[in-house]
Amino acid sequence: MARFSPPEAFSAATRDLSLLPFNFERTGTGQYLVANMVGDFIRLTEDELRRLVDLQARPGDGLYEKAYAAHLVTGTNQKAQRQLLAARLRSRMSFLQQTTPLHIFVVTLRCEHSCPYCQVSRQSTDRSRFDMSEQTAMRALDIAFASPSARIKIEFQGGEPLLNFPLIRTIVAAAKARSGKMLDFIIASNLALLDDAVLDFCKANDVQLSTSLDGPADLHNKNRPRPGANSHELAVAGIQRAREVLGHDKVGALMTTTEASLDRVDEIIEEYLRLDLDGVFLRPLSPFGFAIKTKQFAKYDAEKWLAFYERGLRRVLEINRQGTPFREFYAALLLTRMLSDRPIGYVDLRSPAGAGLGALVYNYDGSVFASDEGRMLAETGDDAFRLGHVEHDSYNSLILSDKLIGAISSSLTQCAPECSTCVYESHCGADPVYHHATQGDALGIKPLSAFCSRQKGIMSLLLDILESSPEDAAILRRWAAT
Amino acid sequence: MTLPLYGTALQSTGFSSDKARSVIRLRSIESVAERHLADFAIARTSDDIRRAIKTEWPSILVVSDDPIDLSGAFTGRLIAVSAKYDYFADGDVIGFDHASGKFRTLYRRNSAHNSFLVTERCNNYCLMCSQPPKNVDDRWILSEIKESLPLIDQATRALTFTGGETLSDWEDLIDVLKECRDRLPATAVQVLTNGRAFSNSRIVDAWKDIGHPKLMAAIPVYASVDYVHDHVVQAKGAFDETILGILKLKDRGQRVEIRVVLHALTAPIIEDTGRWIARNLPFVDHVALMGLENTGFAIANDAMLWMDPVDYGDGLARAVDHLRAAGVNVSVYNLPKCVLPKSVWPHALQSISDWKNGFVEECDRCDEKHACSGFFTTGRPRFSRGIRAITSQRDRLNALVD
Numbered sequence: 001m002a003r004f005s006p007p008e009a010f011s012a013a014t015r016d017l018s019l020l021p022f023n024f025e026r027t028g029t030g031q032y033l034v035a036n037m038v039g040d041f042i043r044l045t046e047d048e049l050r051r052l053v054d055l056q057a058r059p060g061d062g063l064y065e066k067a068y069a070a071h072l073v074t075g076t077n078q079k080a081q082r083q084l085l086a087a088r089l090r091s092r093m094s095f096l097q098q099t100t101p102l103h104i105f106v107v108t109l110r111c112e113h114s115c116p117y118c119q120v121s122r123q124s125t126d127r128s129r130f131d132m133s134e135q136t137a138m139r140a141l142d143i144a145f146a147s148p149s150a151r152i153k154i155e156f157q158g159g160e161p162l163l164n165f166p167l168i169r170t171i172v173a174a175a176k177a178r179s180g181k182m183l184d185f186i187i188a189s190n191l192a193l194l195d196d197a198v199l200d201f202c203k204a205n206d207v208q209l210s211t212s213l214d215g216p217a218d219l220h221n222k223n224r225p226r227p228g229a230n231s232h233e234l235a236v237a238g239i240q241r242a243r244e245v246l247g248h249d250k251v252g253a254l255m256t257t258t259e260a261s262l263d264r265v266d267e268i269i270e271e272y273l274r275l276d277l278d279g280v281f282l283r284p285l286s287p288f289g290f291a292i293k294t295k296q297f298a299k300y301d302a303e304k305w306l307a308f309y310e311r312g313l314r315r316v317l318e319i320n321r322q323g324t325p326f327r328e329f330y331a332a333l334l335l336t337r338m339l340s341d342r343p344i345g346y347v348d349l350r351s352p353a354g355a356g357l358g359a360l361v362y363n364y365d366g367s368v369f370a371s372d373e374g375r376m377l378a379e380t381g382d383d384a385f386r387l388g389h390v391e392h393d394s395y396n397s398l399i400l401s402d403k404l405i406g407a408i409s410s411s412l413t414q415c416a417p418e419c420s421t422c423v424y425e426s427h428c429g430a431d432p433v434y435h436h437a438t439q440g441d442a443l444g445i446k447p448l449s450a451f452c453s454r455q456k457g458i459m460s461l462l463l464d465i466l467e468s469s470p471e472d473a474a475i476l477r478r479w480a481a482t
Numbered sequence: 483m484t485l486p487l488y489g490t491a492l493q494s495t496g497f498s499s500d501k502a503r504s505v506i507r508l509r510s511i512e513s514v515a516e517r518h519l520a521d522f523a524i525a526r527t528s529d530d531i532r533r534a535i536k537t538e539w540p541s542i543l544v545v546s547d548d549p550i551d552l553s554g555a556f557t558g559r560l561i562a563v564s565a566k567y568d569y570f571a572d573g574d575v576i577g578f579d580h581a582s583g584k585f586r587t588l589y590r591r592n593s594a595h596n597s598f599l600v601t602e603r604c605n606n607y608c609l610m611c612s613q614p615p616k617n618v619d620d621r622w623i624l625s626e627i628k629e630s631l632p633l634i635d636q637a638t639r640a641l642t643f644t645g646g647e648t649l650s651d652w653e654d655l656i657d658v659l660k661e662c663r664d665r666l667p668a669t670a671v672q673v674l675t676n677g678r679a680f681s682n683s684r685i686v687d688a689w690k691d692i693g694h695p696k697l698m699a700a701i702p703v704y705a706s707v708d709y710v711h712d713h714v715v716q717a718k719g720a721f722d723e724t725i726l727g728i729l730k731l732k733d734r735g736q737r738v739e740i741r742v743v744l745h746a747l748t749a750p751i752i753e754d755t756g757r758w759i760a761r762n763l764p765f766v767d768h769v770a771l772m773g774l775e776n777t778g779f780a781i782a783n784d785a786m787l788w789m790d791p792v793d794y795g796d797g798l799a800r801a802v803d804h805l806r807a808a809g810v811n812v813s814v815y816n817l818p819k820c821v822l823p824k825s826v827w828p829h830a831l832q833s834i835s836d837w838k839n840g841f842v843e844e845c846d847r848c849d850e851k852h853a854c855s856g857f858f859t860t861g862r863p864r865f866s867r868g869i870r871a872i873t874s875q876r877d878r879l880n881a882l883v884d
Contacts, residue, residue, distance in 0.1 A: 004609060004783065010712035040761060059709045069706035069758055078708070079681075080725035084762050087729055340764070340808065477807040 011059035012075045020081065022072050024049065025423040033463070036071045038088045039338060039426025041463060088341045092426070095345030096352070100147040100399070102359035104155045104372055105140060105171060107132045108164035109364050113190055113226045117258055117285060131164045132364040137171050139390035140362035141178070146395035147360075151182040157372070159364075162193040172205050186210055191238025192226065199245040209242050211235055213253040213275070215261060215268035223258050239275060253277055257285050262304055265312035272326075273319065279327030282312045284454060302453035309454075310461055317465070320475045327479050334459060335480035337427040347371065349429035351413040356387065356404040366390045370404055373433045384436050407432040407442045418446035424459045484859040485837035486566055491583035493550070496541075496559035503579050503622070505588070505629040506561075508543060510572040520633055522561065524570055545570055561585070575633045577626050588626070591635050595835035597642035598627050600655060604647040606676045607716035608702075610745055610780040610787050612861070615646055624654045631661050640670040649679035656688050663694040670696040672739070677701035678720055680727030690734040698767065699731055700739040704748045706758035714747055732765050739768040744817075745780070745787040749794035756801025760808035769805055771798060772833075773816035777861025784864075791821040792868035799823040818857065819850045821868040834858055847871035 024034040030046040044052065048063050052072060057064040067073045074081035109130035111118075144152055154175060156168050168187065175183055185207040194209075202209065213235055214220040220232040235253075242251040253275070255261075255268060265282070272280040284305050316328045337344050347354030355370035362368055366389050369375040374385025385407065387398045398404070411430035413419035419428065434451050435444030446452040466473045497504065509515065511523045511534045523539035525531045528551050534542050540558040544550055547565045561578065563570075563585070570576075573591030578584075589596050601623060604615035627643075634641075641662065648655055655673070662671050671694060680686045680699070689699075701724060704714040711721040731738050740759060742748060748755070752771065759769060773791060774780055780787055791798075798814065802825070805812040814826055815833035822830055832855050840859040845851045848871035857863055 004607075004716060005713075007709060007713040010709040010718050012709070059707075065707045065710070068708060069754060075708065075722070078722040080722045080729070083726060083729050087733075088762065339761075474803070477803075481807045481809060 007059065014055055014058075016076050017055045017057075017073050018076045019053070019055065020071055020074055020085065023421055023423045023425060033423050034070070034072065035423045035426060037085050037426070038071075038092060038341065039424075040070050041338075041423075042066055042070045042072075091341040092337075092343060095343035095350060096357070098149050098151075098345060099357055100144075100360055100395075101149045101151065101345070102153050102155060102347070103140070103144040103147070104157050104359060104361040105132065105137065106157050106159070106361065106363045106375065107137070107161045107167045107171075109159040110163045111158055111160040111190075112163070112192060113160065113224055113231060115224045117223065117256060130159065130364055132167055132362075132366075134167065134170055136362070136364075136366040136390055137167055138174060139366070140368075141171065141174055143360065143362070143368070143390060143393070143395045143398065144175075145178055145181060149181070151184070153184040153186065156185075156187045156189075157361075158188070160190055160193065161187055162189050162198060165193075165198060169201060172201075172207065176205070184208070189238075190224070190226075190231065190235060191242070192231065192234040194234075194238040194241065199242065202242075202250075203246055209238075209246070209251040211238060211251065211253050212256065213239070213271065213277075214255050214258070215264060216271050219260055219264060219267070222260055223256065236275065248276075254281050254283065256283060257305065257308065262308045265308050266315050269312060269315050269319070269326075273324070278325070279329050279332070280312070280316070281329040282309050283330070284450075302450040302457070305450075306454060306457040306461075309458060313461070313465075317472045317475055321471060331458070331462060331476065332479040334427060334462060335476055338459065338462065339477060339480040346429075348431055348434075349427075351411070351419075351428070351430040352408050353411055353430040353432050355385065355407055355433055356399055357408065360387075360398065362390060368393060368398055370407065371433050373437065377433070377437055382437075385433055407436070411435070411442045411444075416443055416446070418452070422446075422456075424456055427459060428455050484840070485569055485587075487837060488584070488586040489563060489567065491578070491585060492562040492564060494559075494561045494578075494580070494583050496557070497578075497580040499580065501580065503577060503626060505626055505633065506541070506543070506576050506578055507633040508570050508572060508574045508576065509539075511537060511539065513572060518633065522559070524572070526568070543570070543576075573635050575630050577630070588630050589634055589638075590837075591638070593836050594639065595642075595837070596638065596640070597644050597835070598630075599645065600624060600627065600643050600648045600658075601646040601650050603650045604645060604676070605650070605678060605717060606647065606720060608779065609714055609716065609747070609783045610743060610774055610778075612775045612778040612780065613644070613646065614778045621651060621654065624651060624658060627658055628661060631658070631665050634666060634669075636666060636668065638666060638669045640672065641666070642672045642674065644674045647679075648673050648675045649685065652679055652685050652688070656692060659689075659692050659694060659697065663692060663697075668696075670698070672698045672700050674700045674741075676715065676720065676724060677727035677731075678717075678723035680730050681723040683730065686727070686730045686734060686736075689731070690736055698737040698739055700741055700770075701728055702741045702743065703728075703755070703759065703763075704742060705751060706755050706762075710747070710751070728763060728766065732763075737767045739770060740766050741770045741772055743772050743774055744789075744791070744794060744798070745774045746789040747787065749789050749791075750797065752794060753797040753800040753804070757804040760804040760810055764808040764810050767811065769810055769812045770833075771801065771812065771814050773814075773855075775816065775858045775860060776864050777858070781862050784862075788864055790866045790868070791817050792866055795821065795823045795826070795868075799825050802826055802829055816855055816858065818845075818866075818869065819854050820848070820870050820872055821866040830855060832856070842869065844869055844871050847873060849873055 022034055022036050024032045027033045032044045032049050034044050035041050051057055051063060052067055057067050071081050071085055172185055188210045191211045214223045217232040221229050224231040239251055269280055313328050313331055316326055319326045333346055336342055345358055347358040359371060360368055361372050361375050363375050368387050370385040370387055378386050387401045387404055411432035413425050413428055413430050419425055431451050432442035436442050466476060505520055506522050507520050508524045509521045522541040522543040523534040525534050525542055525544045526546055535556055542560050544562040545568050550562055571592055575589035577586045577588050601620050602616040705711045708721040712718050728738055802812055812829055814830045819827055819830055834855055838858055838860045839856050841856045850872045
């Protein structure tokens with residue numbers, strides 16, 4: 001029928017095509033991974049990449065279709081491609097609208113555990129000069145309530161925060177007495193000191209609990225020594241009691257990887273399954289506090305950790321394939337960024353960095369830090385992320401301090417060498433505290449950064465699974481969905 | 483079964499010549515509802531006619547093939563139509579042309595699928611258009627719709643406005659939608675549009691200002707690539723305007739449904755299209771993946787468009803997966819369950835309008851018939867080679883094969 005036109009009649013002339021921004025990385029001989037401005041990935045051959053850059057892609061050749069659908073090219077006069085990218089980028093970055101949603105109160109530095117990897121230099125339990133005072137706590141609350149977020153989370157940390165439980169009660173009551181913000185509370189505790197009084201309080205005030213669980217008893221107790229060598233027993237009993245009183249989802253557990261963990265990821269996961277937890281967060285060891293002093297950090301490198309992680313992730317996928325829903329939470333975070341545009345403000349996975357903008361830490365002595373790791377650095381004599389003190393500073397003076405602005409603006413992945421051209425940039429984050437701690441520089445040299453190796457390693461692994469194992473890919477997509 | 487929705491009256495009397503058309507509403511003779519000037523009593527027998535006259539109905543519509551016996555002096559308006567319109571019932575609304583006696587059914591109260599054709603003009607020229615566009619001045623249709631709205635039952639759950647391109651005379655359509663908002667506040671309104679008009683901020687602002695809480699724009703997107711979509715709709719630049727339109731609607735908090743009609747140009751790439759929508763437009767309110775209605779241009783372009791649904795079922799299932807994983811509300815329309823992979827069944831709806839919906843003999847033995855879309859009866863229906871009654875016996879056989 002003559003009145004209908006063929007497809008060629010609707011294609012743009014080469015001169016009317018424009019490239020849109022994209023990053024790429026060579027993944028093998030003649031093979032490239034390409035990401036658009038919002039981190040959608042496609043794979044191109046070297047020949048395709050050349051033809052794309054020369055704007056030689058033509059409708060019908062397969063390359064044009066791939067490149068157009070991935071927003072790598074647009075008609076010069078078209079608007080929709082750019083508007084789609086703009087809308088999606090706006091959504092991805094909208095975590096910035098929630099400024100400082102997390103406020104960490106270090107109510108005491110004392111602890112009855114003596115973990116060699118402790119990221120905070122613990123103090124013996126009887127030295128009450130390491131407790132936060134009520135006056136300091138109230139000033140810290142003033143600052144927390146001056147932050148712009150309509151909803152804030154107050155997290156109690158230590159040391160072991162339950163060693164200063166009376167102050168937790170005081171802070172929760174005072175926070176609730178103030179109006180104007182929705183509040184969440186969480187206590188990060190080893191649960192060794194959990195008793196009915198604490199549980200009743202948590203129930204009455206809707207306070208959640210987060211604890212440490214490093215794996216099976218022998219591994220956990222080796223990592224987390226305490227008098228009686230019963231840390232594992234107390235943590236497990238604490239999780240179970242907290243669930244009975246507060247509800248199953250009101251207590252979470254985090255693990256820390258040590259050299260002793262590296263060969264035992266299956267057992268660690270098994271322990272989380274045994275306790276009916278809904279997933280595990282396979283975390284790397286942080287280079288802070290005692291972890292550096294005791295040379296724990298140097299004992300394994302990113303490659304070893306990645307092998308541990310991959311084995312763990314594959315075990316978790318196997319568990320899902322066998323019918324038990326169970327997640328690896330770090331993968332879930334990354335997948336949410338890779339497969340959706342939902343704003344993820346996770347402190348270590350954002351740029352501008354989460355330091356200060358994502359969280360403020362009020363130390364027991366009134367010092368205010370840009371992140372939990374920042375105060376850990378200070379315990380070893382490095383004040384780079386000490387933003388000020390509750391006595392002399394306001395929310396604004398802390399957030400607008402030269403130290404914070406300097407650290408954040410110098411570490412933006414959007415313009416950092418290596419990061420700005422990295423194919424994974426959209427899904428990664430600036431971690432100025434980590435890079436300061438390991439390289440003495442908030443920006444850091446990324447090829448030397450274990451953070452960078454880990455990020456690239458995990459994302460490349462996830463992409464590989466998404467592309468090559470349909471059944472596992474379906475499981476991973478579910479993690480990103482909710 | 484296909485209901486005849488238009489026709490010519492066998493006879494009509496009593497209509498004044500100062501008006502070309504009337505919108506009339508049908509009432510049962512016994513109806514005690516307040517009588518409106520537009521109301522006609524429905525009579526099917528001579529007995530009915532006598533009762534209608536006795537109960538002082540000034541206007542009567544007779545549905546019968548028998549000669550009409552007015553038995554005495556009836557001076558009101560009368561329309562007689564053939565018995566094949568015996569579906570006419572209390573509350574139905576009909577448009578009637580005085581001179582020609584032609585009429586169209588505009589609204590059936592008992593139907594869940596009431597749609598108003600707004601215009602036959604369109605700035606797209608889709609290869610599979612079921613309602614091929616005509617470049618005629620048909621603005622009288624919108625006036626007729628305006629006249630109809632006050633006659634429609636307020637309990638009506640949903641109305642659809644279709645075309646042509648419904649926004650061809652956008653200011654008039656927006657007036658009609660405001661009437662819907664005021665007169666039928668509980669009725670969900672769906673407007674089928676190619677969405678291109680919404681690339682104009684003035685139009686999308688006016689749409690938003692209607693402030694209708696249950697208004698949805700249903701917009702077709704056929705591909706993730708510009709020229710593929712433009713080819714299907716035979717309009718260069720349409721993809722860009724349509725996508726911009728969707729973005730502008732959602733930016734203003736308006737409800738949007740994306741519709742993908744599946745045929746040989748769109749079905750082989752449906753997984754890509756589904757994934758692209760999931761990634762780029764996950765904030766739309768609904769996505770409908772729709773089997774082709776083989777009528778209008780679809781018949782003329784049959785060689786270019788026909789694809790047996792069993793040959794794109796797997797891609798369709800993967801498209802549904804991508805959309806679901808992104809949290810998008812997704813449905814499959816117009817495709818019988820037996821030609822779809824089982825994973826798609828929960829999304830497959832009975833979507834075909836009741837007046838053009840039918841089944842084949844094979845369906846009589848099928849366990850799923852009650853929950854199946856069945857087939858279009860319009861145009862020249864094409865049937866998949868996958869049509870097969872779903873029975874528990876067949877399930878067992880499949881289990882053995884698996």
